[in-house]
Amino acid sequence: MADMNKKIPYKIYLTEDEMPKQWYNLRADMKNKPAPLLNPGTLKPLTAEELAPIFCDELIAQELDDTTAYFDIPEEIFEYYKTYRPAPLMRAYNLEKALGTPAKIYYKFEGNNTSGSHKLNSALAQAYYAKKQGLKGVTTETGAGQWGTALSMACAYFDLDCKVYMVKVSYEQKPFRREVMKTYGASVTPSPSTTTAIGRKILEDHPGTTGSLGCAISEAVEVATTQEGYRYVLGSVLNQVLLHQSIIGLEAKAALDKYEITPDIIIGCAGGGSNLGGLIAPFMGEKLRGEKDYRIIAVEPASCPSFTRGKFAYDFCDTGMICPLAKMYTLGSGFIPSPNHAGGLRFHGMSSTLSQLYHDGLMEAVSVEQTSVFEAAEQFARTEGILPAPESSHAIRAAIDEALKCKESGEEKTILFGLTGTGYFDMVAYEKFHDGEMSDYIPTDEDLAAGFAGIPKFPGNEI
Amino acid sequence: MADMNKKIPYKIYLTEDEMPKQWYNLRADMKNKPAPLLNPGTLKPLTAEELAPIFCDELIAQELDDTTAYFDIPEEIFEYYKTYRPAPLMRAYNLEKALGTPAKIYYKFEGNNTSGSHKLNSALAQAYYAKKQGLKGVTTETGAGQWGTALSMACAYFDLDCKVYMVKVSYEQKPFRREVMKTYGASVTPSPSTTTAIGRKILEDHPGTTGSLGCAISEAVEVATTQEGYRYVLGSVLNQVLLHQSIIGLEAKAALDKYEITPDIIIGCAGGGSNLGGLIAPFMGEKLRGEKDYRIIAVEPASCPSFTRGKFAYDFCDTGMICPLAKMYTLGSGFIPSPNHAGGLRFHGMSSTLSQLYHDGLMEAVSVEQTSVFEAAEQFARTEGILPAPESSHAIRAAIDEALKCKESGEEKTILFGLTGTGYFDMVAYEKFHDGEMSDYIPTDEDLAAGFAGIPKFPGNEI
Numbered sequence: 055m056a057d058m059n060k061k062i063p064y065k066i067y068l069t070e071d072e073m074p075k076q077w078y079n080l081r082a083d084m085k086n087k088p089a090p091l092l093n094p095g096t097l098k099p100l101t102a103e104e105l106a107p108i109f110c111d112e113l114i115a116q117e118l119d120d121t122t123a124y125f126d127i128p129e130e131i132f133e134y135y136k137t138y139r140p141a142p143l144m145r146a147y148n149l150e151k152a153l154g155t156p157a158k159i160y161y162k163f164e165g166n167n168t169s170g171s172h173k174l175n176s177a178l179a180q181a182y183y184a185k186k187q188g189l190k191g192v193t194t195e196t197g198a199g200q201w202g203t204a205l206s207m208a209c210a211y212f213d214l215d216c217k218v219y220m221v222k223v224s225y226e227q228k229p230f231r232r233e234v235m236k237t238y239g240a241s242v243t244p245s246p247s248t249t250t251a252i253g254r255k256i257l258e259d260h261p262g263t264t265g266s267l268g269c270a271i272s273e274a275v276e277v278a279t280t281q282e283g284y285r286y287v288l289g290s291v292l293n294q295v296l297l298h299q300s301i302i303g304l305e306a307k308a309a310l311d312k313y314e315i316t317p318d319i320i321i322g323c324a325g326g327g328s329n330l331g332g333l334i335a336p337f338m339g340e341k342l343r344g345e346k347d348y349r350i351i352a353v354e355p356a357s358c359p360s361f362t363r364g365k366f367a368y369d370f371c372d373t374g375m376i377c378p379l380a381k382m383y384t385l386g387s388g389f390i391p392s393p394n395h396a397g398g399l400r401f402h403g404m405s406s407t408l409s410q411l412y413h414d415g416l417m418e419a420v421s422v423e424q425t426s427v428f429e430a431a432e433q434f435a436r437t438e439g440i441l442p443a444p445e446s447s448h449a450i451r452a453a454i455d456e457a458l459k460c461k462e463s464g465e466e467k468t469i470l471f472g473l474t475g476t477g478y479f480d481m482v483a484y485e486k487f488h489d490g491e492m493s494d495y496i497p498t499d500e501d502l503a504a505g506f507a508g509i510p511k512f513p514g515n516e517i
Numbered sequence: 518m519a520d521m522n523k524k525i526p527y528k529i530y531l532t533e534d535e536m537p538k539q540w541y542n543l544r545a546d547m548k549n550k551p552a553p554l555l556n557p558g559t560l561k562p563l564t565a566e567e568l569a570p571i572f573c574d575e576l577i578a579q580e581l582d583d584t585t586a587y588f589d590i591p592e593e594i595f596e597y598y599k600t601y602r603p604a605p606l607m608r609a610y611n612l613e614k615a616l617g618t619p620a621k622i623y624y625k626f627e628g629n630n631t632s633g634s635h636k637l638n639s640a641l642a643q644a645y646y647a648k649k650q651g652l653k654g655v656t657t658e659t660g661a662g663q664w665g666t667a668l669s670m671a672c673a674y675f676d677l678d679c680k681v682y683m684v685k686v687s688y689e690q691k692p693f694r695r696e697v698m699k700t701y702g703a704s705v706t707p708s709p710s711t712t713t714a715i716g717r718k719i720l721e722d723h724p725g726t727t728g729s730l731g732c733a734i735s736e737a738v739e740v741a742t743t744q745e746g747y748r749y750v751l752g753s754v755l756n757q758v759l760l761h762q763s764i765i766g767l768e769a770k771a772a773l774d775k776y777e778i779t780p781d782i783i784i785g786c787a788g789g790g791s792n793l794g795g796l797i798a799p800f801m802g803e804k805l806r807g808e809k810d811y812r813i814i815a816v817e818p819a820s821c822p823s824f825t826r827g828k829f830a831y832d833f834c835d836t837g838m839i840c841p842l843a844k845m846y847t848l849g850s851g852f853i854p855s856p857n858h859a860g861g862l863r864f865h866g867m868s869s870t871l872s873q874l875y876h877d878g879l880m881e882a883v884s885v886e887q888t889s890v891f892e893a894a895e896q897f898a899r900t901e902g903i904l905p906a907p908e909s910s911h912a913i914r915a916a917i918d919e920a921l922k923c924k925e926s927g928e929e930k931t932i933l934f935g936l937t938g939t940g941y942f943d944m945v946a947y948e949k950f951h952d953g954e955m956s957d958y959i960p961t962d963e964d965l966a967a968g969f970a971g972i973p974k975f976p977g978n979e980i
Contacts, residue, residue, distance in 0.1 A: 148674070481692070
């Protein structure tokens with residue numbers, strides 16, 4: 055056993071030939087399918103026709119398809135995947151040693167590309183389908199900037215115009231993210247802006263506002279639906295995004311299989327669910343088909359606890375309440391995490407697919423507090439070298455906690471977690487941590503009740 | 518041929534077993550050895566004893582050894598190398614296509630680690646030898662912060678104290694670099710500081726100064742030589758650094774050999790020479806031994822042209838004139854590039870080894886202007902995805918220029934260049950470029966004459 059162990063390298067890279075050629079659609083193996091998106095006006099399931107002015111046609115088809123298990127990855131996308139994928143599956147030998155745990159810790163590292171995260175996997179797919187449809191460009195919103203960067207890179211590659219609405223406060227506080235996007239040729243507009251009707255209205259109603267993600271979404275959607283040749287794209291939450299992100303889990307599983315490793319526990323951070331849904335996809339598939347069992351753990355911030363403290367109900371996907379209704383674990387579309395919350399994972403809801411799986415008891419969820427997340431991040435950086443993104447560090451925290459339980463019990467469990475990205479653009483949060491200015495915040499029941507009050511009430515949607 | 522070509526992946530990764538187990542000491546194959554470091558007081562070659570208070574013993578041995586061709590990489594260093602190495606050898610298919618060139622372009626990418634550059638290769642070695650000697654810690658200076666970050670990571674791994682003197686203007690303008698170093702547990706002091714005698718003197722003589730690399734070196738050396746259990750370490754210029762960095766070239770050559778590829782042209786950016794010396798080492802070795810021939814091109818900024826316009830003479834390695842004299846191509850130790858020069862590659866001199874090779878006609882050198890460097894950087898980012906460091910982009914510029922010559926002539930040359938790092942912490946320079954505020958500067962002959970005037974005069978050192 056020790057000998058077998060010795061042969062496992064620090065980094066397992068698949069060859070190009072071994073890279074998955076198809077995305078896996080987890081929904082195909084679910085007995086209880088995720089509930090469909092509803093038209094907020096009619097409360098009926100949205101049709102492809104209704105979605106066509108907003109999203110690209112092929113992406114709508116993927117969004118609505120819950121029976122096809124595998125989708126071929128188009129060759130043009132695969133060619134770009136090969137420039138930064140396969141992402142390495144890493145063995146955390148140094149972290150294990152520092153923890154003194156008998157657990158074997160693996161992590162799938164998605165940060166080795168300029169966007170700094172897994173977001174590029176879906177950005178490339180969405181840009182490709184937009185180009186294939188003959189569109190001029192796409193619009194999107196970005197907060198911290200990871201998704202906007204990824205989309206800018208994808209649009210540069212496919213020679214597509216890219217309009218990014220960036221929350222104004224981020225635009226001003228994160229000029230470097232903005233410049234990266236500009237390097238890739240994207241236009242980046244601070245939101246709210248005077249370039250849209252909704253932006254002008256918001257500015258009139260709230261002069262001096264620094265913007266919000268909900269507002270940036272509204273502007274991006276307005277531009278996509280009113281300008282000829284544009285569509286709107288989104289980096290998380292949607293089923294299509296989970297489909298594209300399944301490349302994470304498929305690659306991780308192929309690398310593990312190559313060395314005959316079976317994880318006992320799979321851990322991913324969860325905001326809207328793009329990383330978690332992608333990482334767990336093939337493992338959850340085996341679980342759904344009754345072939346294997348895994349403990350699967352979603353990790354979310356205690357300050358934005360949609361899984362662990364949210365309601366499972368239909369709710370708006372955006373703060374502005376103009377987007378479709380999705381059935382999901384939600385804190386209410388008006389919920390905004392405390393300002394001291396650093397990094398992403400601040401979406402009030404959760405992917406419908408993951409919500410259904412959680413509701414059916416197929417996965418667990420834990421919430422962790424910010425300071426302990428940065429402690430884990432720093433320990434990880436010092437032992438494994440990589441400076442992790444705050445989001446990814448939620449998974450690190452949970453992985454370390456599980457490894458320490460193994461230390462107590464003596465169990466030699468195998469842990470796999472998703473390291474979604476790097477923290478190079480998050481040093482303001484690290485600085486707060488170093489300076490002892492980081493605080494934790496757990497919403498009170500009253501805070502949550504205020505959010506829940508915004509969940510729409512209609513027959514069958516009682517919470 | 519086309520078929521063979523098809524088999525070459527975007528990224529060639531060696532396995533752990535294929536990674537080089539030894540560093541290669543280029544000097545062993547040089548007929549004309551680089552001239553020894555001189556004691557500026559006696560003008561005699563420096564002995565190991567004289568260097569012992571400043572540098573670690575084993576590193577001094579490496580520094581002075583110009584006959585041993587191979588040094589085993591200690592297992593402890595190799596273990597950490599395995600966490601981020603092998604670095605990929607990339608085929609720039611997308612850049613080739615965008616240029617429409619028949620040339621085949623490869624680049625060795627050293628930026629996939631948190632320090633963001635190749636600097637970690639030597640930082641790990643230097644930290645290891647310091648630990649092995651039983652020292653408490655090491656001191657160093659950093660300007661832009663790549664070297665300081667790399668050393669911080671290495672010291673965290675080997676549990677060594679790390680004191681970084683960071684040029685004050687960088688400390689203030691690059692708070693993120695500083696926080697990365699702190700994440701790894703380093704103490705970062707803005708220089709000049711009140712923690713050293715030389716720092717206090719400089720502050721007294723020049724109140725309000727924002728510091729310089731020369732001043733930071735002086736503080737770091739003072740602390741290393743006056744505090745029990747500390748030594749000073751340096752990230753470039755020295756022979757030992759080139760030795761450690763030979764891992765870049767050895768890996769690149771092993772990857773090329775695996776696919777039976779022979780480069781015609783090898784291109785590296787050159788500041789102090791750490792990357793260029795490492796990249797070309799095994800190729801230059803073959804050239805020196807008469808086994809093969811390659812065109813080898815050093816690329817330097819037109820604003821700091823030590824190879825192309827400097828003098829080959831003994832000069833001080835530091836602005837403060839307290840360090841040893843090295844025989845090298847130099848602009849004079851008082852030469853400071855124009856303030857509009859972005860990024861690194863601002864050292865007034867050049868590695869003695871590379872200087873000798875250049876003097877002997879074994880390599881070429883070109884200088885390139887800043888705006889054209891950023892144009893190349895942006896084209897590279899948009900096609901290859903990776904956002905390059907300004908330093909690395911000098912090599913990109915020259916590689917693109919050579920590839921465009923092939924387009925004209927129709928020659929199918931194979932080009933290899935070194936992509937030393939990523940530009941995530943250099944977005945201020947990119948912003949200037951985007952905003953049209955970047956300018957070029959070429960020193961006049963008068964500017965250079967002023968620098969040359971500072972080169973020490975003694976028999977045999979006439980310029």
